[in-house]
Amino acid sequence: MAVFKMPSLGADMEAGKLVEWLVKPGDTVKHGDIVAVVETQKGAIEIEVFEDGVVEKLMAELGQDLPVGAPLAVIQAPGEAAEAPMQTAPPVAPQTATEPVAPVAKAAPPITPRAATSAGIAASPAAKARAAELGIALESLTGSGPGGAIVLADVETTKPTAAPSPAQNRGAYLAEMRKAIAAAMARSKREIxxxxxxxxxxxxxxxxxxxxxxxxxxxxxxxxxxxxxxxxxxxxxxxxxxxxxxxxxxxxxxxxxxxxxxxxxxxxxxxxxxxxxxxxxxxxxxxxxxxxxxxxxxxxxxxxxxxxxxxxxxxxxxxxxxxxxxxxxxxxxxxxxxxxxxxxxxxxxxxxxxxxxxxxxxxxxxxxxxxxxxxxxxxxxxxxxxxxxxxxx
Missing domain, CATH: 3.30.559.10 (Chloramphenicol acetyltransferase-like domain)
Known part of the structure; x- marks a missing residue:
């Protein structure tokens, strides 16, 4: 049994935002397979797994900011018995997170049965996608779904707010990248x-x-x-x-x-x-x-x-x-x-x-x-x- 963790993707990386799962519990993976996509200050990075086995449990949610070393998933080695009494997450179809960046999470809880959540906000994938399209913050909505989860109808009945323009998004992204480069290069010149x-x-x-x-x-x-x-x-x-x-x-x-x-x-x-x-x-x-x-x-x-x-x-x-x-x-x-x-x-x-x-x-x-x-x-x-x-x- 191996815990697959958030890798370090460079000297300037402290955390990454999980934006897409490409596997679900029960999937077989092998060395080199891409299993997730993480967004960092330098763009979207495809995360590879470096052991063979079966995905037993997803331990991180879409939209979370996770520090290097945070657990992402549990992978069961070939021929290894499932760990008991581990509560495995139900199968979840590959999804893409589109909601605003969430604060860094101290712990990465498993994906829950009712809906994929983002930084504690339960919402269906369709609701999240439509909210991002309309520029609506999920935090501003009240869910009418099971357990208070936000569903598509909750988004459709809400007046959209102005979304950042592509130029604004690109400018913010480049500003963050320059910060990352500056931090790494300052460290290099200071320590080496x-x-x-x-x-x-x-x-x-x-x-x-x-x-x-x-x-x-x-x-x-x-x-x-x-x-x-x-x-x-x-x-x-x-x-x-x-x-x-x-x-x-x-x-x-x-x-x-x-x-x-x-x-x-x-x-x-x-x-x-x-x-x-x-x-x-x-x-x-x-x-x-x-x-x-x-x-x-x-x-x-x-x-x-x-x-x-x-x-x-x-x-x-x-x-x-x-x-x-x-x-x-x-x-x-x-x-x-x-x-x-x-x-x-x-x-x-x-x-x-x-x-x-x-x-x-x-x-x-x-x-x-x-x-x-x-x-x-x-x-x-x-x-x-x-x-x-x-x-x-």
Whole structure:
């Protein structure tokens, strides 16, 4: 018997709002299944389960704000007898919560037989959906259903109040995201002794290889320079293990897997850095497809909990336009981040002569508790070396 709990979805997360259950008691789940959707300051995150079994009990209600570690469900392992005298909740169809944000709950009671509730307010799913559509606060209604539950008729007979405009909702959401980013980055700079190493990489070989590789590909299938940079970085992290892992209460724990966080700018503002799992094992084509798909889902606000919590090292790039270099801030509990300035023609010395060549400036920010400038230099030069033989990536 295992209690499935609210996962930590980033160093800046303290709580999340449960907005959708995708399972009900009696459902069979397996490792990696998406079972719920939680709304955080960085958007809606799909929550995965990491054990096989049968959902025995849902312990959290739609609309609740739940702190990290709060119980969400009880999962019975295969072949395990049901726990007695546990009172399991009745089957509940997958629902979506649309009511206003509720205060943080101190405890997560099971879903009750009469209706799914939100922060202590009993209401039918249809009533909640219609109330949200009309901009009516459930707290303002008196229920006429069983046990005082709010039903659709109670909503329909109430004069609607003005609902926030999409622009207002978007502005509030971005303001909350900026708060979360500010808190995480302030913590990072306060607690992590950063050091920085910068290196200019000649991209002539990589650019020529890309031009040939993309010659016969349609635009949607072309590989971008960012994929080469990420693959070279992932392979270099195999050699310099002190940049890949997490720093916790027991110190640094290196990671055998290389899950590269990709910094993604969201439309209208904000930033997330979900992980591409096992980036070092992906082909360039697969890595490019993963980058495109992850960016699309991040901007649609549909990321997975594993993507938000499992990054071991982060990459951030300015893209094709921007300044020559930038220095990043480490995302706790990671211990390093590599940032890339905009690639373009830059003066390089080749065979004793100054020439203009395609180049990019990479900057490593790393945790001085784990590594030092010498190791950081080796890491960046290893990335450089791999980019000189792009056909081997």
């Amino acid at each position: 002794p950063h050091y920085y190493v910068t290196h200019k990489v000649d991209l002539s070989a990589a650019s020529d290889w890309l031009s040939a590789a993309n010659a016969d590909r349609p635009p949607e299938e072309r590989i971008l320079m960012g994929a080469l940079l990420m693959k070279a970085m992932a392979l270099a992290a195999r050699e310099e293990k002190a940049v890949n892992g997490h720093f916790g209460k027991e110190g640094f724990t290196p990671s055998a897997a290389i899950h590269l966080g990709l910094a993604i700018a969201l439309r209208g503002g904000g930033l997330v850095a979900p992980a591409i799992l096992d980036a070092d094992k992906k082909s360039l084509q697969d890595l490019m497809e993963a980058m495109r798909e992850l960016t699309m889902r991040a901007r649609a606000g549909r990321l997975k909990s594993s993507e938000m919590s499992m990054a071991t090292l982060t990459f951030s790039a300015l893209g094709e336009s921007g300044v020559e270099a930038m220095a990043g801030i480490i995302v706790p509990p990671q211990v390093a981040i590599v940032t890339a300035g905009a690639p373009g023609p830059q003066p390089l010395v080749r065979d004793g002569e100054v020439i203009a060549a395609q180049a990019v400036t990479l900057t490593l920010a790393a945790d001085h508790r784990v590594s030092d400038g010498r190791l950081g230099s080796k890491f960046l030069t290893a990335i450089d070396a791999k980019l000189q033989t792009p056909e081997e990536l």
